[in-house]
Amino acid sequence: MKRGKLIVISAPSGSGKTTIARAIMQKYPGMLFSVSATTRPPRAGELEGRDYFFLSKEEFQHRVETGDLVEWEEIYGNFYGTLKSEVDRALRQGTIMLFDVDVKGALSIKKTYPDDSVLIFIKPPSFEALQQRLLNRKTEDDATIRRRLDRVPMELEKGGQFDWQVVNDDLKIAVVKVDEIIREHTDSEILTHL
Numbered sequence: 712m713k714r715g716k717l718i719v720i721s722a723p724s725g726s727g728k729t730t731i732a733r734a735i736m737q738k739y740p741g742m743l744f745s746v747s748a749t750t751r752p753p754r755a756g757e758l759e760g761r762d763y764f765f766l767s768k769e770e771f772q773h774r775v776e777t778g779d780l781v782e783w784e785e786i787y788g789n790f791y792g793t794l795k796s797e798v799d800r801a802l803r804q805g806t807i808m809l810f811d812v813d814v815k816g817a818l819s820i821k822k823t824y825p826d827d828s829v830l831i832f833i834k835p836p837s838f839e840a841l842q843q844r845l846l847n848r849k850t851e852d853d854a855t856i857r858r859r860l861d862r863v864p865m866e867l868e869k870g871g872q873f874d875w876q877v878v879n880d881d882l883k884i885a886v887v888k889v890d891e892i893i894r895e896h897t898d899s900e901i902l903t904h905l
Contacts, residue, residue: 714803714805715804715806715827716896717798717801718831719828720831720889722870722879723862725859726833726834726844726879727835731885732744735890738890739902742807743807744808746760746764748792749763749789749791750791751765752765754850771790782812782817798820802827807893814869817873829874831873831874877889
């Protein structure tokens with residue numbers, strides 16, 4: 712059986728990475744989506760095991776100590792991480808696992824699985840466009856938006872270490888570009904069965 716592939720999408724908040732990831736998942740319904748663990752409370756409409764594995768801080772810390780996380784990060788006072796057991800299972804089964812994670816998490820995945828992962832960084836067309844997108848979402852208060860914007864320079868710098876960069880100034884074109892990258896790095900036999 713062919714070994715699977717890890718497709719890792721990352722971007723500053725508001726760049727459209729989650730929307731792009733959902734479009735890719737719709738195109739390939741057999742692709743596995745990496746569900747992150749987090750200590751933050753669920754947002755309206757989020758479900759356990761579909762959007763995140765919602766853990767207490769104590770349980771999350773236990774997972775860190777036992778080495779059950781490929782990567783983890785504290786962001787805005789909450790912890791996020793990827794369960795190693797889920798990643799290893801996807802690779803053994805010869806399928807594709809799609810990740811929607813922050814830039815540091817993406818680079819940690821690449822470090823752990825250098826030959827199995829492809830990192831795609833979604834760039835906003837400009838800082839101003841990103842700021843407007845965050846304001847238009849109306850999901851966070853001003854302080855949270857400011858914290859997200861303060862991270863952008865670091866995220867753009869780390870995005871330069873990714874395998875690919877895609878500017879999202881037109882969502883449909885960005886989805887097509889991400890799909891082309893996936894096709895280039897994935898065995899066509901695996902994609903046929905997704």
